[in-house]
Structure formats: structure tokens, C-alpha cells
Amino acid sequence: MRMKSWSYSVGILFFFVLSFSYQNTSYANEDSQFFPQTNKTISGKFLKYWRENGGLTIFGYPITEAQPEVDPETGKTFLIQWFERNRFELHPEKAGTRFEVLLGLLGKDLRREALVIDPDFARAIPDNHYSPTENWYLTETGHNLRLKFLDCWLNNGGVERFGYPLSEEYQEVDPQTGNAYIVQWFERARFELHPENANTPYEVLLGLLGNQIKKPNNSLEYSWKFNLKSSGITEASGILVDSQNNFYVSENKTSVIYKFNKNGQLLTKWGGKGSSDGKFESLTAITFDKQNNLLALDDFDYTGKQHIKKFDRDGNYLGQWATSSAGSSAYSIAVDQQNNIYLATYPGGGNGCYTPTQIEQYDTKGNFLAKWGSEGTAESTFSSDILIAADQKNNLYVVQVNSCFIGNFGSNMANYLTYKFGNKGHLQSFWQSNEFMDEVHVTSVAIDTGNYLYFNEYNKTHYQLVKYTNSGQVLWKFGSPGDAAGQLSGNIQLWVDSSGNIYVLEIEKGLIQKFRQF
Numbered sequence: 001m002r003m004k005s006w007s008y009s010v011g012i013l014f015f016f017v018l019s020f021s022y023q024n025t026s027y028a029n030e031d032s033q034f035f036p037q038t039n040k041t042i043s044g045k046f047l048k049y050w051r052e053n054g055g056l057t058i059f060g061y062p063i064t065e066a067q068p069e070v071d072p073e074t075g076k077t078f079l080i081q082w083f084e085r086n087r088f089e090l091h092p093e094k095a096g097t098r099f100e101v102l103l104g105l106l107g108k109d110l111r112r113e114a115l116v117i118d119p120d121f122a123r124a125i126p127d128n129h130y131s132p133t134e135n136w137y138l139t140e141t142g143h144n145l146r147l148k149f150l151d152c153w154l155n156n157g158g159v160e161r162f163g164y165p166l167s168e169e170y171q172e173v174d175p176q177t178g179n180a181y182i183v184q185w186f187e188r189a190r191f192e193l194h195p196e197n198a199n200t201p202y203e204v205l206l207g208l209l210g211n212q213i214k215k216p217n218n219s220l221e222y223s224w225k226f227n228l229k230s231s232g233i234t235e236a237s238g239i240l241v242d243s244q245n246n247f248y249v250s251e252n253k254t255s256v257i258y259k260f261n262k263n264g265q266l267l268t269k270w271g272g273k274g275s276s277d278g279k280f281e282s283l284t285a286i287t288f289d290k291q292n293n294l295l296a297l298d299d300f301d302y303t304g305k306q307h308i309k310k311f312d313r314d315g316n317y318l319g320q321w322a323t324s325s326a327g328s329s330a331y332s333i334a335v336d337q338q339n340n341i342y343l344a345t346y347p348g349g350g351n352g353c354y355t356p357t358q359i360e361q362y363d364t365k366g367n368f369l370a371k372w373g374s375e376g377t378a379e380s381t382f383s384s385d386i387l388i389a390a391d392q393k394n395n396l397y398v399v400q401v402n403s404c405f406i407g408n409f410g411s412n413m414a415n416y417l418t419y420k421f422g423n424k425g426h427l428q429s430f431w432q433s434n435e436f437m438d439e440v441h442v443t444s445v446a447i448d449t450g451n452y453l454y455f456n457e458y459n460k461t462h463y464q465l466v467k468y469t470n471s472g473q474v475l476w477k478f479g480s481p482g483d484a485a486g487q488l489s490g491n492i493q494l495w496v497d498s499s500g501n502i503y504v505l506e507i508e509k510g511l512i513q514k515f516r517q518f
Contacts, residue, residue, distance in 0.1 A: 049101040060084025082214045106209040114224040117264040120170040152204040163187025173486030175221040180484035220478040220515040222486035229510040238286045239505040241497045255280035270315035278317035285333045297333045306330040321366030336390035339364040357382040372425035391451040394423040401442040431472030446494040463488045
């Protein structure tokens, strides 16, 4: 049955709250209106369009003044003004027509990558579960538009106002609130279904896309997801991303490394089980060196020494060298700006989480340089397991993640400890997390080019990514447990690219999610 058409403009956000502010907005003259709420002014043809097409309730307040900007869709320069929910563009070539002022393609701007990699943005087939009046299939972009989203689209301007749908309906986390909603993306907007506003004009709201682009709030935004299982990868274990946005995934079970381009197309794969050049007995970790070669850690699982094997980014074998630790196991690798290579190793045996762990340091040719930890300096001792990562200043961070014992403290603690070392093992500082006192888990740490650290933290009821300064100050927290786009679960691995984008590999799901910092 067709949902009842609404006589109100749908997409209104907090109309009754805003109406009082709107009534008290001052007017400079008929062609200019100043908004003290954002200290911005709308004038001329932008003001006329704003007033005649929904005003505050549809577009929100202005968040910039009108100024020349390059349109990312065409590369041409237009007079542009940004609003909380959209962008106005003045097109003089269309003067005298109703297209002289156009809305920006904000949905397309924010989801360009998703259009080629995310399955929810792939062209769909017509949904025949609904009648033709309840579901429209838009052949222009190959997506279904149904029920309440269809009503909203039809009653508030259709293609001219919102453009064509870019995705099907799916669940996604709203970066402004952290809540998961059923959403659908359009060329110029994002529709959100708010069940808490059921049976009101506010059940379908427009996303604050203008704010998302122009008013950074030091948080994360979901960008796209990619299902590795569709490529035959069942137990992915590690992820890297290069400067061309190609991403590399390792699978420990098969000891294979896969390379995908930024659109999710498989470019090549290499490795496999074996002891010959380019093969692995037990692939445990991957990283890049400073020449952008890929280093793979081959652990012999207590049968002998580990090997570091080097490949170029197309998988061509370049060589290998053995570590100095016989009879131990290596499970984590990091490289600093001087191409020093660090391994986290432990000898096996021991007593559960009290098994001693140490750091070994090598130069790029495999020459042993230093060792510290349980068999090195007395300054710091570790119990398994630890995570390691190096920053841009050649400092090494060691994250003690086991909850039953943390370094020299020698006591039961639920949260983890982060050590900061100089590149010769000198302890510079450390800090202790205070997030979850109930069995906190951390499975990955990453460092960006600004020397900020990223952790995943979770327990039975919480799951979040946390960004720290290199002295342990929390900058932001993001995330919740679940299966919606932008939510997190299980054992994950992190990678941060040179632009600050965060890639999250969810191992159990076989899923990669990309997040943009804004």
C-alpha cells in the first residue's frame, strides 16, 4: 500500500526549535539577510532561491559568505555559498532560467569512491516486492526509490532538488551523532529515516552535508566498505595502503598477499606456502619500508629463525634475510624513517600472558642493532602480547595489550599501557589508557604522518577507535559495535594513509571499511 503523501515539506530538522530564531533574524534590506546565528549574510539571487525553496527548514543557515570557488564536478569557477545542508552555485550561463541557481552535488562529492567500490552503490535491479506506486526504479543511476524516501523525494523537488539516487537503502552511522540510521544517498543529499520521529513531518530528515564538508569537527566519517570474501579471501589478517590508494591484504592461513586498486579490482597476488624464494612457511605480518617496498614477516613457528622477505609493490621478490633469534616466534613488524626494522618476538613456553616478550632492531640489510625488553634492558619488560609502531621521528611505540600483566607494574590491570622509546631502546615516556576497566582489548595500533596514534578499543559492550597524541592525550573517540556501515566488531587491523584516511580491516567479517577524518 502506498504511504500517505505528506502536505508538509519533509526533511525539516527541529523546525519548532528553529522557528523562534528565524522570526528574530534581522533584515538589512529586501535583497540581503543577515543571520546572527552564524554571522553570515545571504544576498541577491541566492536569497531569492533560499526563500522560495524551503529556506531554513530545507537548507539550514548559511555557514560561509558567497565567494568564487571551483566546482569539483566540472572544474569551473562559480559564485558559491555554503549552507548547513547544501551548496548554492550561481550559473550566469543559465541567467533568466530556473537553473540560474543550482544546488551542489554534495552527495556525489562525498561518495565518489563508494560509487565504484561499495556494493550498496552498485547498480541494482528493480525491486518487484512493491507496487509501481510504492517503488520507482530510476534507470539513470540504477537504483530503487521506495516508500517514505520516495514520498520525500517527490514532495520536495525530486530530481531538480535532490538529483538521482546513488545508492540503495542501507544502515549507516551518522558522523554528527554517532547513531545508525537507514539512509539513502542522492546526488545532492542524504535522506535519513528517523523512527524516533515516526508519524511526524520529521521522520525523514536531510543529512547536514554542508556542515560535514565545510565545518570539520575532528571526527570520522564512513566512506565505503569492501567485502574481501567476494574475492575469495576468507581469513584476511593484515592491511596496507600505498600512495596511489592501492590496498594490500595478507591472509595468514594461505600465506598469500593480495593487491587491489582503489576501485577494489584485484591487480595481483603472490606468496603461498613453501620455503622457496617468495613463499612463506608462516606469514604473520606485513608493512612498507621507506622505499615503498613491501616487507613480509615469515615466522617458522619455533622450528628455526624468522625471515624478512622483501617485495616490490607488484609482488616481485627482491630478497630476504634471517633474524638472529632461533627458536622464538615473531608476530609484529615496524619500520622507522631510517629504515630500521623492529620485530616483536617471544620465545614460547612461559605461562600464558606472562610469557616474556622483547623488541629486536635490525638495519635494512638485516644486521642486528639492538634488543630490549625481557631479555634486554631492565628499564622495561613486557609480557605477551604487544603491538609496535614507529613514528616520523624514529620513535617506537610498544603497546602492552594483555590485561593480566603490564610491564614493570606486575599487577592485574584491565587497561593497556603504551611505551614510547627512542630508536635505541631508551624509554622516553609511557601512559596508561583509562577507557574500559572491564577486560579491554586492543588488536591494532597505527600512526599517521603527524605522529598521532590510533587504537581500536573494545570490550563486551563498547567498541571504538581512539586517536591519541604521542604523549597520550585523547583527541577523539568514534564508534559503536554493530553491523551497520561505520560500526565495528571483532578483531581488526588498522592502517592510516598519507592523507589521514583510516582503513579498518574487520577480520571475522572479511570486510574493509574506509573512514575520512573531517
